[in-house]
Amino acid sequence: xxxxxxxxxxxxxxxxxxxxxxxxxxxxxxxxxxxxxxxxxxxxxxxxxxxxxxxxxxxxxxxxxxxxxxxxxxxxxxxxxxxxxxxxxxxxxxxxxxxxxxxxxxxxxxxxxxxxxxxxxxxxxxxxxxxxxxxxxxxxxxxxxxxxxxxxxxxxxxxxxxxxxxxxxxxxxxxxxxxxxxxxxxxxxxxxxxxxxxxxxxxxxxxxxxxxxxxxxxxxxxxxxxxxxxxxxxxxxxxxxxxxxxxxxxxxxxxxx
Numbered sequence: 001x002x003x004x005x006x007x008x009x010x011x012x013x014x015x016x017x018x019x020x021x022x023x024x025x026x027x028x029x030x031x032x033x034x035x036x037x038x039x040x041x042x043x044x045x046x047x048x049x050x051x052x053x054x055x056x057x058x059x060x061x062x063x064x065x066x067x068x069x070x071x072x073x074x075x076x077x078x079x080x081x082x083x084x085x086x087x088x089x090x091x092x093x094x095x096x097x098x099x100x101x102x103x104x105x106x107x108x109x110x111x112x113x114x115x116x117x118x119x120x121x122x123x124x125x126x127x128x129x130x131x132x133x134x135x136x137x138x139x140x141x142x143x144x145x146x147x148x149x150x151x152x153x154x155x156x157x158x159x160x161x162x163x164x165x166x167x168x169x170x171x172x173x174x175x176x177x178x179x180x181x182x183x184x185x186x187x188x189x190x191x192x193x194x195x196x197x198x199x200x201x202x203x204x205x206x207x208x209x210x211x212x213x214x215x216x217x218x219x220x221x222x223x224x225x226x227x228x229x230x231x232x233x234x235x236x237x238x239x240x241x242x243x244x245x246x247x248x249x250x251x252x253x254x255x256x257x
Contacts, residue, residue: 002042002175005148005167006035016043016071020063022143031063031096032145033200033249034182038175039071040087040099041205045174047073048083048103052174055101056204063091071097081105114208118237124164124215127152149180154217161187162219172211177245180218181205181234185251187220188230198230198251206246213238228253 002008007018016039018024024035036057045052063069069089077084082104089097130153152164165180166172185198217237224231233248 001170002038002173003046005170006039006042006175008039008042008046010046014047014073014075016073017069018071019068020065022065023145023148025065025144027142027144027146029065031059032182033057033059033203034145034179036089036097036099036200037178037182037203037205039069039089040097040101041178041207042173042175043071043073043087044083044085044099044101044103047085048075048078050083050103050105051210052205052207053082053102053104054204054206055099055178056202057097057099058202059096059200060098061091061094061096063094063096067091069096081107114243116235116243118217118241118243119162119219121154121162121217124152124166127154127164130163145179161191161222162217164215165218166215172213172216172244174205174207174211174245177207177211177216177236178203178205178247180216181236181245181247182249183218184220184222184232184234184247184249185230185253187234188222188225188232189253189255191220191222192225194255195257196253196255198253200249200251201229202250204248208244209242211238211244213240213242213244215239216244225253 009017026032040057041052041055071089074086087099130151189196219235221233230253236245
């Protein structure tokens with residue numbers, strides 16, 4: 001499933017490629033950070049046949065729509081239940097994406113617990129479609145990552161510390177969770193009462209149970225902004241209150257107001 005929507009092509013053990021298409025890019029045609037964590041997660045799962053446990057993607061450079069990524073996945077260690085991996089993504093001779101992570105098979109045990117609870121918010125069909133609240137125009141006729149997702153805000157206007165999110169034409173996977181969580185920097189800015197966004201330096205995900213839901217609630221957790229950088233996280237909840245994953249991110253801060 002993830003192989004298809006991300007356009008991943010396998011060319012041998014550890015060798016993958018994909019083209020940066022408009023649905024995997026920002027509305028300005030640049031590489032979308034959510035795509036980075038999604039392709040890293042999908043390739044690690046496909047290479048090992050195991051479910052992603054965690055992944056961290058570092059954005060070393062950028063790319064434009066139409067450019068082709070050549071990726072290499074190294075299985076650094078493969079145990080009876082878990083695998084440790086490293087992945088790199090090149091565009092021509094430029095290193096754009098570097099990632100590490102781990103996958104694993106279920107380990108039977110007595111401890112299955114989550115801490116905290118999903119916020120009590122209106123259901124998706126009780127909320128309005130969300131669009132970015134920024135002062136620069138976003139062309140509605142340009143295809144981007146916003147074309148393949150549906151977002152519904154549940155907070156006060158301009159705050160947006162939680163929102164419902166889903167993929168328009170596919171069920172949730174661990175890769176789609178990472179794709180949808182890549183909104184943390186702008187939520188740090190909005191929590192400070194400003195308008196802006198960020199250029200991601202990294203994107204990290206820790207994955208829980210396999211998603212068996214359509215809509216997820218992304219509950220943002222702004223940490224702080226200092227020295228021109230924004231830091232924050234998010235919790236991703238299934239419709240029934242199951243915690244599916246935790247995201248964190250650091251980005252170069254951009255203010256639009």
